[in-house]
Amino acid sequence: MAQDSIESVLRENRSFPPPSAFTAGARLKPEDLKALRDKAAADHVGFWADLAREEIDWHEPFTQALDDSEAPFFKWFADGKLNVAYNCLDRHLETRGDKTALIFEGDEGDVEHISYRELHARVCRFANALKAKGIGKGDRVVIYMPNGPHAVVAMLACARIGAIHSVVFGGFSAPSLKDRIEDAQARMLITADGNYRGGKAVPLKEVADKALADGCDSIETVIVHKRGGLDVRMQDGRDIWWTDAEAGQGDDCEPEWVEAEHPLFILYTSGSTGKPKGIQHSSAGYLLGSIVTNKWVMDLQENDVHWCTADVGWITGHTYITYGPTAIGATQVVFEGVPTYPEGDRFWKMVDEHKVSVFYTAPTAIRALMKLGEELPERHSLDSLRLLGTVGEPINPEAWMWYHRVIGKERCPIVDTWWQTETGAQMIAPIPGVTATKPGSCTHALPGIAADIVDESGESVTESDKGGYLVIKEPWPSMLRTIWGDPDRYKQTYFGKFGDRVYVAGDAAERDDEGYFRILGRIDDVVNVSGHRLGTMEVESALVAHSAVAEAAVVSRPHEVKGEAIIAFVILKGDSGAEGLAEELRGWVAEQLGAIAKPEEIRFADGLPKTRSGKIMRRLLRSVARGEEITQDTSTLENPQILEQLQTSGH
Numbered sequence: 113m114a115q116d117s118i119e120s121v122l123r124e125n126r127s128f129p130p131p132s133a134f135t136a137g138a139r140l141k142p143e144d145l146k147a148l149r150d151k152a153a154a155d156h157v158g159f160w161a162d163l164a165r166e167e168i169d170w171h172e173p174f175t176q177a178l179d180d181s182e183a184p185f186f187k188w189f190a191d192g193k194l195n196v197a198y199n200c201l202d203r204h205l206e207t208r209g210d211k212t213a214l215i216f217e218g219d220e221g222d223v224e225h226i227s228y229r230e231l232h233a234r235v236c237r238f239a240n241a242l243k244a245k246g247i248g249k250g251d252r253v254v255i256y257m258p259n260g261p262h263a264v265v266a267m268l269a270c271a272r273i274g275a276i277h278s279v280v281f282g283g284f285s286a287p288s289l290k291d292r293i294e295d296a297q298a299r300m301l302i303t304a305d306g307n308y309r310g311g312k313a314v315p316l317k318e319v320a321d322k323a324l325a326d327g328c329d330s331i332e333t334v335i336v337h338k339r340g341g342l343d344v345r346m347q348d349g350r351d352i353w354w355t356d357a358e359a360g361q362g363d364d365c366e367p368e369w370v371e372a373e374h375p376l377f378i379l380y381t382s383g384s385t386g387k388p389k390g391i392q393h394s395s396a397g398y399l400l401g402s403i404v405t406n407k408w409v410m411d412l413q414e415n416d417v418h419w420c421t422a423d424v425g426w427i428t429g430h431t432y433i434t435y436g437p438t439a440i441g442a443t444q445v446v447f448e449g450v451p452t453y454p455e456g457d458r459f460w461k462m463v464d465e466h467k468v469s470v471f472y473t474a475p476t477a478i479r480a481l482m483k484l485g486e487e488l489p490e491r492h493s494l495d496s497l498r499l500l501g502t503v504g505e506p507i508n509p510e511a512w513m514w515y516h517r518v519i520g521k522e523r524c525p526i527v528d529t530w531w532q533t534e535t536g537a538q539m540i541a542p543i544p545g546v547t548a549t550k551p552g553s554c555t556h557a558l559p560g561i562a563a564d565i566v567d568e569s570g571e572s573v574t575e576s577d578k579g580g581y582l583v584i585k586e587p588w589p590s591m592l593r594t595i596w597g598d599p600d601r602y603k604q605t606y607f608g609k610f611g612d613r614v615y616v617a618g619d620a621a622e623r624d625d626e627g628y629f630r631i632l633g634r635i636d637d638v639v640n641v642s643g644h645r646l647g648t649m650e651v652e653s654a655l656v657a658h659s660a661v662a663e664a665a666v667v668s669r670p671h672e673v674k675g676e677a678i679i680a681f682v683i684l685k686g687d688s689g690a691e692g693l694a695e696e697l698r699g700w701v702a703e704q705l706g707a708i709a710k711p712e713e714i715r716f717a718d719g720l721p722k723t724r725s726g727k728i729m730r731r732l733l734r735s736v737a738r739g740e741e742i743t744q745d746t747s748t749l750e751n752p753q754i755l756e757q758l759q760t761s762g763h
């Protein structure tokens with residue numbers, strides 16, 4: 113009994129129906145959503161096929177919607193032809209040519225408005241520059257740039273000529289960049305002198321030079337955008353300035369009409385082994401997912417000003433900056449800097465200045481800004497806002513309520529959107545004019561998305577508040593197509609557990625008695641730091657690459673702002689002293705992988721808790737890192753005394 117009452121206290125009972133004023137102006141009304149759901153339930157494939165015909169401008173129409181003959185390698189709209197950049201730009205020129213596509217704000221507050229016509233011209237010019245350097249359909253181009261219009265132009269220029277881009281987030285280190293270039297066998301790298309954030313310049317070209325110094329033999333050309341004044345070294349015959357590459361190129365470039373399944377991009381993400389996975393997305397299916405979710409969930413309309421605060425280096429920036437909003441002709445803000453520079457009200461100041469109406473950010477940013485106090489948002493009216501969104505990790509109800517009350521002024525629905533690099537677009541999320549929201553829940557699957565929670569045997573979990581594996585039981589157009597160069601790993605990772613049709617997301621989830629989903633977190637060895645996925649194995653590999661380290665195990669523990677923080681248990685080699693080494697190792701990991709992977713804490717010990725078969729017992733380490741009492745069975749532990757040492761070593 114006592115336990116029951118504790119559970120019901122923890123259960124979220126607050127529910128927020130959509131404000132009627134919002135519903136009145138929303139794209140989807142309750143009857144529209146019902147019609148979509150009914151249609152999807154009656155004919156899953158036909159539902160998506162009709163949307164693909166309505167939402168995409170095809171160069172050649174498709175005749176077959178889904179080819180599942182080689183499941184889990186699904187093909188959507190395979191015999192159709194299109195160009196994604198054409199859909200994002202050209203089709204707006206007649207009706208929206210002078211409409212602002214991008215409002216760019218730089219770190220120092222410089223602002224530039226770019227119309228659809230201007231964006232189209234820039235993309236064509238740069239696409240011609242890529243062609244002049246010998247880049248064509250199917251070639252891989254790595255983009256390692258600051259967040260801004262040049263990155264968007266580079267991505268769309270690749271799409272225009274059928275080249276496959278792989279954007280590497282500007283915070284990644286030289287070894288990470290090198291791994292990604294080599295895995296993709298990229299012929300070209302597009303970068304900039306530096307990344308200007310928070311009043312500081314982080315060098316990019318210099319890091320790229322390090323990456324290219326040993327290996328990366330596939331790279332023939334490096335195009336460098338001069339964003340600021342950082343000194344860079346240009347290598348003769350290989351490196352060229354962006355403006356020189358563009359010089360003399362025309363503002364028109366015939367789009368390359370590609371097959372629907374032609375890969376639009378690769379984006380690397382962490383998995384449970386050390387090697388990042390190159391998630392490969394298609395052209396048409398991905399575009400369709402981007403379009404419908406920007407309409408259904410973000411409710412983007414003709415007069416909205418959208419702002420997704422993600423960097424284009426992540427999937428969120430791909431779908432909710434570069435492709436989705438442009439494909440539907442929206443106006444959006446693109447921001448180079450950080451939320452706390454020059455002051456902690458930067459986001460709110462920008463919302464007022466640019467009249468942002470739809471705002472999409474990460475729980476980690478909300479928590480960080482919440483800690484700074486209400487005085488900062490109160491300096492600004494925030495009147496233009498009508499819809500708020502979150503993505504990347506579970507949002508704790510406290511942060512949700514703050515976002516609702518202090519930013520949304522209790523007037524803006526909040527869409528908590530669950531999805532992944534692999535899913536391409538939002539999957540489980542509220543429809544803002546229809547769904548009553550609950551803090552901490554991403555609510556229900558979108559129409560045409562067959563999300564379910566299953567137990568170990570693959571049976572649906574029907575009881576409320578009982579966790580299980582989050583799965584998607586039918587293919588959907590914007591799903592990943594494979595892991596670049598590793599189809600076996602694709603099959604094994606996502607379809608290895610419940611067969612060729614059931615996509616396993618890698619998250620645990622539960623549903624309440626009204627069927628609302630709540631995401632509980634990863635079930636594999638992936639941690640989520642500030643909304644970014646990191647494989648614990650990647651951090652472990654980086655640690656053991658240090659000459660003083662013999663063995664390492666990495667786990668996470670909850671963190672107030674970051675969501676999760678990384679804790680590393682390290683065994684040193686015989687003659688290494690631990691003095692000053694924790695700091696050195698933290699810096700080392702940042703250098704190897706990038707600053708986001710820097711461990712919060714390092715604990716040294718003589719050994720790790722292992723089973724008799726030599727497996728590290730991570731669940732024990734997790735308890736140790738969290739300072740919890742060990743209640744798990746330790747009878748299979750080979751070296752029980754080590755636990756005590758680990759528990760005290762951090763203090």
Ligand code: PRX
Nearest residue numbers: 503504505506528529530531532533631645
């Ligand atoms: O664990 C889930 C968490 O982020 C993972 C996907 O990370 P990534 O591929 O980097 O994409 C992030 C942006 C789409 C998921 O497996 N996650 C994402 N959104 C949510 C979430 N967890 C809870 N609630 C969310 N809304």
